[in-house]
Amino acid sequence: MSSGRISKLAGLLLACAAAGCATGASAETNLKVFVTSQGQPAIWRTLLDQYEARNPGIKVSVELGGTTSDMQAQYLNTVLTAKDSSLDVLMLDVIRPAQFAAAGWTSPIATDMSAYLRAYAEANTIDGKVVALPAFADSMFLYYRKDLLDKYGLQPPKTWDELADAAKKVADGEKNPNLQGLSFQGKAIEGAVCTFLVPYWSQGKVVTKDGKLDFDREAATKSLALWKGFADSGVAKKNIAEVATDDTRKEFQAGNVLFAVNWAYAWAMSQGAESAVSGKVGVARLPAIKGGEQATCLGGWEWGVSAFSKHQDEAKKLVEYLSSPEVSKYMAINGSLLPTYGKLYKDADVTKAVPWFADAQPIVETAKPRPVTPRYNEVSEVIRTTVNAVLAGATTPADGAAQIEARLKRIIR
Amino acid sequence: MTTTSTFKSEADRPLARRPWLSRWSDPDDTTLAVILLAPAAILLSVMIVYPVSRLIYTSFLDLSLTSGLPARFAGLANFRQMPDDPVFWQATWNTVLITLITVPGSLVVGFALALLANLPFQMKWPVRLSLLIPWALPLSFAGLIFGWFFHSEYGVVNDVLNRIGLPSVIWFNSPRLAFAAICLAIIWKASSFMAMIILAGLQTIPRSLYEAADVDGAGRVRRFFEITLPLLKPTIVVALIFRTITALQTFDIPYMMTGGGPGTETATLAMYIHQNTVSFLDLGYGSALAVVMFGLSMLVTALYLRMIRGSGAAS
Structure with missing residues (x-):
């Protein structure tokens, strides 16, 4: 047998692996962008096409990940732990930059953040370094059926009690067994963290203060009891523990929901050709706990450059483009994604496409961020699984609140 | 040395002087055993022995990628954490x-x-x-x-x-x-x-x-x-x-x-x-x-x- 031939072959393979056979050959730079499937990937693609046309020699391909924020994070965790260089640009949920920066997975970007909404400038600046640039802003809103509220002479509710009364009144009048009063996220997904936090914050409480746990068990019990009460009283459906964000969007769009808690992306689709409620939808601030203030959860996604990308400069240039006012405006008009620049909220083209964006800026600006910690994934898991257990009836609200407190104590010390 | 390869006297065929190629084409029993077992042994060590030992080694470390800290030997701390979890x-x-x-x-x-x-x-x-x-x-x-x-x-x-x-x-x-x-x-x-x-x-x-x-x-x-x-x-x-x-x-x-x-x-x-x-x-x-x-x-x-x-x- 010829060992010489084998060693030559092995040498060739090694050389190939070292040089990166797939990309080394041509002068063209291929960038791979990871986009969340809920972040309007088709519309981003049209922008990437334009970018390719303007920048000869750059090709951009899109990779879509899991269907929920946590599935995407699991995928990115696997890729980046392995220091894999195949992804150059990453779209990240607003809760992730802190964690990714701590792990050393994103490259810092030297840029001025003052033009962005303050919440996003803050979320993307870790220890004085900009670790990602905003892709789009977001917060949770109350979607409602304008036609049905008008029919019964109702105003968008300011408190959750008012919402329950309105739902009851409409249900009694409509006598439609398929019409749900309220749809929200009860499945153990990232959205369920906001489900818990919105009424908790509404009572003026916080989860962390100066990096220390500052948990109010009573407020937590009240928050869990509020949602469980909706399921028990029939305002929400009994299997609410199975409902994820996009289920809420689909059921509302099919005309089966009076009130829905959802992010801005649901608007564009509710006005689309496949929607049963086009032209009948209103958007308002989320209600408050009686006697509390109206609060909502800060969302939004960011563009990060992978620290393992072999095309750092090209990737940063692409990210700066994707985070530019021009792109933000385009995504607002075409994808109903909230702008990351304050001035765009009153832009005539934007408000013509999405009228309610004109009133959305103060809501986004007062939206509260979820606890910022590198161990956020554990915080999230504790909260969302408990929300899910309470809504399923496997745990009582009081026990659930005690469990959250006990488990958070082990994570945030 | 092997005791089974008695059909040829060792003195007739000193190992050191045999040409390289013939040792491969006509190996004695020990060499043959090593050659035949090597693929399995290498495969087992690469695919099983190494990962399992590495896993056991890691289980004694305080190694969390979100902490931003380098790995630190922690003894049985990870195992002590389990009863309270x-x-x-x-x-x-x-x-x-x-x-x-x-x-x-x-x-x-x-x-x-x-x-x-x-x-x-x-x-x-x-x-x-x-x-x-x-x-x-x-x-x-x-x-x-x-x-x-x-x-x-x-x-x-x-x-x-x-x-x-x-x-x-x-x-x-x-x-x-x-x-x-x-x-x-x-x-x-x-x-x-x-x-x-x-x-x-x-x-x-x-x-x-x-x-x-x-x-x-x-x-x-x-x-x-x-x-x-x-x-x-x-x-x-x-x-x-x-x-x-x-x-x-x-x-x-x-x-x-x-x-x-x-x-x-x-x-x-x-x-x-x-x-x-x-x-x-x-x-x-x-x-x-x-x-x-x-x-x-x-x-x-x-x-x-x-x-x-x-x-x-x-x-």
């Missing part, structure tokens, strides 16, 4: 329970299927094929399919219940019902594997034994308990070892069906390991949990092996 206990208990329910469950169902498939059908392949399909299906698909079956609104199970006049059940709202649904899916999936192994065993039993029993006037039941079952014992034990170890590692089906919900009520140990390593990036604690699972698997395997040796069934 309620999710660890729940996941371990669920894993043990899944093993206790689905291993006998799939053995009984698989045995029945194997006996059925062993009947003298005119066309054997459709029977064999239908036996194979659940086994050939990827585990995560099976989990997804059963997840849809038991979905409270779109699922076929509730549809059937409604059609016979019973109310819908929200399966995944109840820890017990969700757990039962998961066990059912696992039994469905695993029975075909059991059936195939048992079927192979059934076909090694000589027909003459049954004919002799027939002559002696033994009935069907008697033949089953006196011939089939005893002769199948080694086959069954092997099938049980495989099945038990995979049951202890249960991940895909509950992960896809319930994601461990409601809450963490149906999480398994393998899911908790995955969560700690892949989601929480706490590689130290995740490794320690994996070491516990590894120990559990070794323990069960040792018990089975003892059982075979005790009964003298091992060849």
Whole structure:
């Protein structure tokens, strides 16, 4: 047998692996962008096409990940732990930059953040370094059926009690067994963290203060009891523990929901050709706990450059483009994604496409961020699984609140 | 040196002076043994010995990628953390329970299927094929399919219940019902594997034994308990070892069906390991949990092996 031939072959393979056979050959730079499937990937693609046309020699391909924020994070965790260089640009949920920066997975970007909404400038600046640039802003809103509220002479509710009364009144009048009063996220997904936090914050409480746990068990019990009460009283459906964000969007769009808690992306689709409620939808601030203030959860996604990308400069240039006012405006008009620049909220083209964006800026600006910690994934898991257990009836609200407190104590010390 | 290569005197053929090529083309016994065993030994060390030792080593480290700190030796700290971790206990208990329910469950169902498939059908392949399909299906698909079956609104199970006049059940709202649904899916999936192994065993039993029993006037039941079952014992034990170890590692089906919900009520140990390593990036604690699972698997395997040796069934 010829060992010489084998060693030559092995040498060739090694050389190939070292040089990166797939990309080394041509002068063209291929960038791979990871986009969340809920972040309007088709519309981003049209922008990437334009970018390719303007920048000869750059090709951009899109990779879509899991269907929920946590599935995407699991995928990115696997890729980046392995220091894999195949992804150059990453779209990240607003809760992730802190964690990714701590792990050393994103490259810092030297840029001025003052033009962005303050919440996003803050979320993307870790220890004085900009670790990602905003892709789009977001917060949770109350979607409602304008036609049905008008029919019964109702105003968008300011408190959750008012919402329950309105739902009851409409249900009694409509006598439609398929019409749900309220749809929200009860499945153990990232959205369920906001489900818990919105009424908790509404009572003026916080989860962390100066990096220390500052948990109010009573407020937590009240928050869990509020949602469980909706399921028990029939305002929400009994299997609410199975409902994820996009289920809420689909059921509302099919005309089966009076009130829905959802992010801005649901608007564009509710006005689309496949929607049963086009032209009948209103958007308002989320209600408050009686006697509390109206609060909502800060969302939004960011563009990060992978620290393992072999095309750092090209990737940063692409990210700066994707985070530019021009792109933000385009995504607002075409994808109903909230702008990351304050001035765009009153832009005539934007408000013509999405009228309610004109009133959305103060809501986004007062939206509260979820606890910022590198161990956020554990915080999230504790909260969302408990929300899910309470809504399923496997745990009582009081026990659930005690469990959250006990488990958070082990994570945030 | 070897004592077996006596057909040529060592003095005639001093190893050192032999040309390089002829040592390869006509090796002595020791060299041959080394050459033949090397691929297996290398493969085992690269694929099993190294990862397992690395896992055990990592389990003694404080290594969390979210901390931003370098790995630090932590002794038994990861293991000490387990007794106070309620999710660890729940996941371990669920894993043990899944093993206790689905291993006998799939053995009984698989045995029945194997006996059925062993009947003298005119066309054997459709029977064999239908036996194979659940086994050939990827585990995560099976989990997804059963997840849809038991979905409270779109699922076929509730549809059937409604059609016979019973109310819908929200399966995944109840820890017990969700757990039962998961066990059912696992039994469905695993029975075909059991059936195939048992079927192979059934076909090694000589027909003459049954004919002799027939002559002696033994009935069907008697033949089953006196011939089939005893002769199948080694086959069954092997099938049980495989099945038990995979049951202890249960991940895909509950992960896809319930994601461990409601809450963490149906999480398994393998899911908790995955969560700690892949989601929480706490590689130290995740490794320690994996070491516990590894120990559990070794323990069960040792018990089975003892059982075979005790009964003298091992060849």
